[in-house]
Structures are given as structure tokens and as C-alpha cells.
Amino acid sequence: MAEVKPTLPPTDLSATPVPGIPGMLVIRMPVHGDNRGWFKENWQRAKMTALGLPDFGPVQNNISFNASVGTTRGIHAEPWDKYVSVATGRIFGAWVDMRAGGSFGAVFTTELDPGTAVFVPRGVGNAFQTLEPNTAYTYLVNDHWSTEATARYAFLNLADETAGIDWPIPLERAELSDKDRQHPRLAHVAPVPPLRTLVLGAGGQLGTALRRRFAGREDVDYATRADLDLANTSALFAYDWSGFSTVINAGAYTQVDAAETSDGRAAAWAVNATGVAALARVCIEHGLTFVHVSSDYVFDGTSTVPYTEEAALAPLGVYGQSKAAGDLAAATVPNHYLIRTSWVVGTGGNFVATMLNLANRGIEPNVVNDQFGRLSFTDTIAAGIDHLLATDAPAGTYNLTNAGDPASWADIAEETFAAAGRERLSVTGISTAEYFAGKQVAPRPLNSVLDLAKISATGFTPQDQHEALRSYLAGHISDPA
The missing domain is CATH 2.60.120.10 (Jelly Rolls)
Structure with missing residues (x-):
């Protein structure tokens, strides 16, 4: 005593x-x-x-x-x-x-x-x-x-x-x-259990990776969109938050092109901006830690150097604008981790899965070669979030992607085709302007490279994107035997 x-x-x-x-x-x-x-x-x-x-x-x-x-x-x-x-x-x-x-x-x-x-x-x-x-x-x-x-x-x-x-x-x-x-x-005496963590958007690509990351943790709960919809602010305010210490928002409206339509614009702002603002208010009122996942689309992609966490917001399209608004709301929470990612790859539909499907079908695609960035594998994002929470890292904004040399979408497509046993020349690189000529689509940032110095300084080292890509492809390519 x-x-x-x-x-x-x-x-x-x-x-x-x-x-x-x-x-x-x-x-x-x-x-x-x-x-x-x-x-x-x-x-x-x-x-x-x-x-x-x-x-x-x-x-x-x-x-x-x-x-x-x-x-x-x-x-x-x-x-x-x-x-x-x-x-x-x-x-x-x-x-x-x-x-x-x-x-x-x-x-x-x-x-x-x-x-x-x-x-x-x-x-x-x-x-x-x-x-x-x-x-x-x-x-x-x-x-x-x-x-x-x-x-x-x-x-x-x-x-x-x-x-x-x-x-x-x-x-x-x-x-x-x-x-x-x-x-x-x-x-x-029954020991007092720890406060819990709630993962929102648990049915999506990142939510699935967070389920894997926190498997076996009895202090983590999960809510899919059907359980708790970010667009339903009344449900967010009515939810019983008394047993929680942390909210991880892995949910978002991510249909970049559809966000340019009248219906999509309303949906994007309801989820990415209004819903996030409601969550921020909940976290402030209940003293919760707020982990919110954002996007490289909050920048216009005109920078000639990687974007740091302090770079000025300059979104080009509706999706990016709604995400930027959500960022501003999330940052009002005293204990927040605003996670910026790019080019997300996880379970389900994503660019790499699409390219692998095309390679397996013998299709030779045109792929843009003037947009540069790094892939963000969802397991890497989940590991980074876990690291920030477990180490009680200083609150704030963190860029979190895989590491390594930046690449274009065409570079990633060529690596995918080569892993599938196809010729790299099966992929034809073209400019963004050529690819989207005559199409009603959202503008894309040409430079999506995010500076990783800040999160690296906390002791977290993201895996090289090319190594991660090879591991991902090895797990998704069927054994020819």
C-alpha cells in the first residue's frame, strides 16, 4: 500500500x-x-x-x-x-x-x-x-x-x-x-472494463482491414453504414457514447465522379462534411479521441514537391471539397488524428484489382501516366492508426500512405500485368487529358505524393508500396497449377 x-x-x-x-x-x-x-x-x-x-x-x-x-x-x-x-x-x-x-x-x-x-x-x-x-x-x-x-x-x-x-x-x-x-x-468485484473504441464504416475496405488489425480485441466495436449512417446526424447524436473513448471514422462517400452530379453532390456533403461535423461535435461533448480518414483530393495536385500536413487545402472537385470540409470539422476536436491517405487498396474493388482482372481477361488498357502518388494499402493504414493510438502520439494531422518511390497509375498497372504473366507493353500510358476527353468526370490531382516524415518521426515505418503491391498480387493471383 x-x-x-x-x-x-x-x-x-x-x-x-x-x-x-x-x-x-x-x-x-x-x-x-x-x-x-x-x-x-x-x-x-x-x-x-x-x-x-x-x-x-x-x-x-x-x-x-x-x-x-x-x-x-x-x-x-x-x-x-x-x-x-x-x-x-x-x-x-x-x-x-x-x-x-x-x-x-x-x-x-x-x-x-x-x-x-x-x-x-x-x-x-x-x-x-x-x-x-x-x-x-x-x-x-x-x-x-x-x-x-x-x-x-x-x-x-x-x-x-x-x-x-x-x-x-x-x-x-x-x-x-x-x-x-x-x-x-x-x-x-468485477473489474471495471476499459473504455471502448468504435469503428464506423466497418463494412468498407478500411473497416475490413481494421477488423483484421483489432481481431481478438474485446474493447473494439464495429458499426457498418446499416448500423450507424454518417448521413443520419440524429442517430449520431442519439447514440450512447458513454462507454467509449475513441471513434475511428473509416466511412466516407468515395464516388468521385458521381459526386459531380446533383444527387451525388448532396450525398457527398451529407457524409463527408455534415456527418463528420456531427461526429466532431459528439467527440467534443463526450471527450472522445477522434480518428478521421481523409484524402489526397483535398489538394489540387499542382505542387512540385510532396504535400506536407501543413499544405494549404485546395480541392478541385466536389468530392475533394466535401472531404476538406470534413477535415476542418475533425480538426476542432482537441484529441484528433486526421489521417490523409491516397490511392487506397484493400479488400474489394480497387484499381489494382481492376487491372488484375483486365490482365486475366487479356484486355490491353490505356492508363494515365501523368498522375503520380503512392498506394495506401488498408492494412498499412490500419497499422498506422493502431500505432498512433497505442503510442499516444501527439494529436494532429498525419499523412499515411505506403512508402517508396512515387509511381504513376500506368506504372502500377504495368507491375500488375507483369505479376499476372502479361507483357508490360500491354499497358499503354496516356495523359489525363487524353483519357478523360469527352467524359463528364471529376478533376484529378496530378501530384498525390504525401510527405511521410511526420508519421515516421513517431516510430511508424510504412512498407514500401512496391513491396506491398507484390505481396498483394501474390495473394490474389491464382496458382497456374
Whole structure:
């Protein structure tokens, strides 16, 4: 059982991690006194987040007034984070980690006075005993209390032998409720499960890859368009987000040419812009991490160098414009990962699959040779998303494609034909203008190459696109025997 003894009021603000209970912090704060009394900054967001406290977004402030010494309350693990302090008086506080995992059952105790506070992560059981009369115990929480929320509490008996809390005033002489006396021992407590991740667009190419990536993870849920449609903002707002910490939006309207029609234009904006804006609002209101997948089409392709994450948005067509609008909305979420991809290849219909089909049928296609980029295999995108979340990388925009030398669509087609046993010369390279002459189609960016330095700096190294292409083709070409 870890214990920290109180000291004289500090002259500097500090935050110290609690040994054995991940995410829990002890905060010491200056208390300024004179003949009139004292003053302190009990919660100062800018200063405290700079020290490492989570920007946990409190929405409710509660005060428990305790008239007598020995009043004892807990042990309760609520489904929210708490910032606990004392306005007047002094308490002995006890905390037990009741989250599933290796720290389950870890115990920490310390005294709190007006110069001390603690940050208590969701799922850590909280209890206290007053050491002075007229003690005002106060706490900020980042979710609103409701009767429904109490069903997600976890409780532990104050006298649990495993926790072995050394209460200053023995419990038989303390003031506590009958309900607190009846709580179960640790051996009978169901660990508090972690907050969950929801993958939207789980039926698409990227959603399928995320299912593979997170296979076996019990803390990941999936929703297809039939389950939760991005175009239905009412359904998004009505969804129960209370058990989630992260939303991965793998859904989008991707019919680039159809987006130029009246019906397609409305559908593209409903999903890629309005739906994303609604999701962003949900994430802000519920304090969720938002992973949103975007596109090289937010650029006009006129750059002579790879596009960095800071490049100015300049979409050419309706699809790109709707995606750019979604990007702006997603970036309003404090903890967001905006993922920019290009030339996506995954399970189902895609350019490489189309070229392989043409090669197998003996067709010799014309393919544009003046658009350059890198393929983004969905397994690479899924691995990159997993990496950013698992490493708690800094929030922001990240380019995420496969690596290696850029290529044209004609180059990719030639590699595909060669792998299928056809001559590279079966593919004829032509310009974009020639290919689309006389057709009503969306404009395409000629340069779709995205700079990968930022995501590489986080420790993630995407596979070379040509190696990934060979692996993909090897898995999709039938054995001639």
C-alpha cells in the first residue's frame, strides 16, 4: 500500500504520479494566507495540464460537507475521471485501482488538506475519512451524474482485507452508511472494463482491414453504414457514447465522379462534411479521441514537391471539397488524428484489382501516366492508426500512405500485368487529358505524393508500396497449377 504524508503548503505547483496506479496524480498547490484567511487556485487548467494532468474537461462540481470527524464514504469507482480536493478541513483518502489489468487491486492512501489534490482516473475506487470537523470535500467530474450512470459503478468494501487500508479511525467507530458496509470484497468485484473504441464504416475496405488489425480485441466495436449512417446526424447524436473513448471514422462517400452530379453532390456533403461535423461535435461533448480518414483530393495536385500536413487545402472537385470540409470539422476536436491517405487498396474493388482482372481477361488498357502518388494499402493504414493510438502520439494531422518511390497509375498497372504473366507493353500510358476527353468526370490531382516524415518521426515505418503491391498480387493471383 503506497502512502504519501502531507507536508507544509508548497510554494510551487507540482504533480506527482502515484506508484502502481497508472494515470493517478497527487497535486500540491500553493495556498496564500493572511489575516483574512487563505486563497488558492484549486483548478487552473493551463498550469495543470502543462504539468501533465489530462485535459479531462470537467462538467460538474460536487461538494460533500461532513460535520463530524470520522465520517467515512466509499469505496466507489465511477465511470468518469475525478479531481478531488478539500475546501476546508482535512481527510484521509484511500484509492483502490478497480480497472481490469495488472494494476487491479493496487492501493494508495494519503491525507488531503487545502494544499493537496488528487486526479483519479475512471475506474479507480475512491474513499475518504474526515480528520477534522466541518470538512468540505469537493470534486470535479467529466460526466454528468445520472441514475443510469450508477449502474456502471464498481464498489469495494471499506474493510476489505486484501486492500488492507489502515483507517485512522477504526471503521467500527466511524460514521458510514449501511450501504457502504454491505459492499463486496475484492475477490467478488468485477473489474471495471476499459473504455471502448468504435469503428464506423466497418463494412468498407478500411473497416475490413481494421477488423483484421483489432481481431481478438474485446474493447473494439464495429458499426457498418446499416448500423450507424454518417448521413443520419440524429442517430449520431442519439447514440450512447458513454462507454467509449475513441471513434475511428473509416466511412466516407468515395464516388468521385458521381459526386459531380446533383444527387451525388448532396450525398457527398451529407457524409463527408455534415456527418463528420456531427461526429466532431459528439467527440467534443463526450471527450472522445477522434480518428478521421481523409484524402489526397483535398489538394489540387499542382505542387512540385510532396504535400506536407501543413499544405494549404485546395480541392478541385466536389468530392475533394466535401472531404476538406470534413477535415476542418475533425480538426476542432482537441484529441484528433486526421489521417490523409491516397490511392487506397484493400479488400474489394480497387484499381489494382481492376487491372488484375483486365490482365486475366487479356484486355490491353490505356492508363494515365501523368498522375503520380503512392498506394495506401488498408492494412498499412490500419497499422498506422493502431500505432498512433497505442503510442499516444501527439494529436494532429498525419499523412499515411505506403512508402517508396512515387509511381504513376500506368506504372502500377504495368507491375500488375507483369505479376499476372502479361507483357508490360500491354499497358499503354496516356495523359489525363487524353483519357478523360469527352467524359463528364471529376478533376484529378496530378501530384498525390504525401510527405511521410511526420508519421515516421513517431516510430511508424510504412512498407514500401512496391513491396506491398507484390505481396498483394501474390495473394490474389491464382496458382497456374
